[in-house]
Amino acid sequence: MTPFQFNTTKSLVFETGAAAHLAGVAGAVLGKTCLLVTDPGLRALGLADAAIASLQDAGHEVVIFDQVEADPSRETLMTAVEAGRSAGATGVVGFGGGSSLDVAKLVALLLGSGEDLDDAWGVAQAKGPRLPLVLVPTTAGTGSEVTPVSIITVGAEEKRGVSSPVILPDIAILDADLTVGLPPHITAATGVDAMVHAIEAYASKSANNNPLSKMLAREALRLLGANIETAVFEGQNKDARGAMLLGSMLAGQAFANSPVAAVHALAYPIGGTFHIPHGLSNALVLPHVLRFNAPEASATYAEIAADAFPHLADVDGSQARCAGFIDALADLSAKLGMQTRLRDVEIPKDAIAKMASDAMLQTRLLVNNPRDVSETDAFNIYTAAW
Numbered sequence: 001m002t003p004f005q006f007n008t009t010k011s012l013v014f015e016t017g018a019a020a021h022l023a024g025v026a027g028a029v030l031g032k033t034c035l036l037v038t039d040p041g042l043r044a045l046g047l048a049d050a051a052i053a054s055l056q057d058a059g060h061e062v063v064i065f066d067q068v069e070a071d072p073s074r075e076t077l078m079t080a081v082e083a084g085r086s087a088g089a090t091g092v093v094g095f096g097g098g099s100s101l102d103v104a105k106l107v108a109l110l111l112g113s114g115e116d117l118d119d120a121w122g123v124a125q126a127k128g129p130r131l132p133l134v135l136v137p138t139t140a141g142t143g144s145e146v147t148p149v150s151i152i153t154v155g156a157e158e159k160r161g162v163s164s165p166v167i168l169p170d171i172a173i174l175d176a177d178l179t180v181g182l183p184p185h186i187t188a189a190t191g192v193d194a195m196v197h198a199i200e201a202y203a204s205k206s207a208n209n210n211p212l213s214k215m216l217a218r219e220a221l222r223l224l225g226a227n228i229e230t231a232v233f234e235g236q237n238k239d240a241r242g243a244m245l246l247g248s249m250l251a252g253q254a255f256a257n258s259p260v261a262a263v264h265a266l267a268y269p270i271g272g273t274f275h276i277p278h279g280l281s282n283a284l285v286l287p288h289v290l291r292f293n294a295p296e297a298s299a300t301y302a303e304i305a306a307d308a309f310p311h312l313a314d315v316d317g318s319q320a321r322c323a324g325f326i327d328a329l330a331d332l333s334a335k336l337g338m339q340t341r342l343r344d345v346e347i348p349k350d351a352i353a354k355m356a357s358d359a360m361l362q363t364r365l366l367v368n369n370p371r372d373v374s375e376t377d378a379f380n381i382y383t384a385a386w
Ligand SMILES: [Fe+2]
Pocket: 142, 193, 194, 197, 264, 278, 282
């Protein structure tokens, strides 16, 4: 068996209602003064109120930074760091979607270590130590609570990442109460993103693809496939919401250690240039990338097809089962009410050449793809998706 490494969050709390007694779950880790990092929408909804009250009632001072935007900028990150520094924060809580969690990770790093952000970009450059860090996701998709990665927008549209086990949190809290109010279109897009994490992790050509990631990816697909429609159409169903949170976390553990590939590489130019949400960007190219990969990966996709879509267990032959898997994924996006073509999100056809050349810059992802992708291939995949 080939050698591999596997890193994940050391403590996971899966409990409906856990955020409402955050002090009991995480107060001892966070210390006296907690910086809570969230976004203005969640703050206005009052979603974090019970968690904040729990900490305050237990004698913690809580400083709130609620200015995280989608695709968070370096300026936002540095403002949050300053808020934490002037308050003398002893611990950081990230509360929200992937953007808030990504900012919280780097706030904890920069406050704890004093290192310069420009020395931390890239893989294994961040040294730490960081401040105590607790992450509470309010969407089921990014898996950011168990990934060692934070993505920040620098300048107009350049995305830079810090990837280091140092920014894995001390505790991740999965509380289905926080996701029941998520609108259907966000539930759909983030849920498909989680499925893509599982699919790409399972099929990743990464030298660190490993038996744990594969096992986690399959269980993630089983949970996500069985519950995504219920979560979208019956948002108040806490069993389905809990299963989606668990599935997205398992997919996060899988791809944190067996990284994603061409679906994400081709999704980034869609999000970066046209500001299409990450999950929808992935869904738009997903069936087309898998069809392109099929000549190299049909046996691999066939292995996981029935995890996501149990009816495919009856289909004989890996090519037929792989084809059924890709069709079922395409059907799923439509069934969930998502836009399915690039033209539906008003991307002009003449933008495809630039998107294909931008996708080629995602070399760190493309190296993991089961089939080599040239710029012409990317152009053809986008054209099929248009
Ligand atoms: Fe993703």
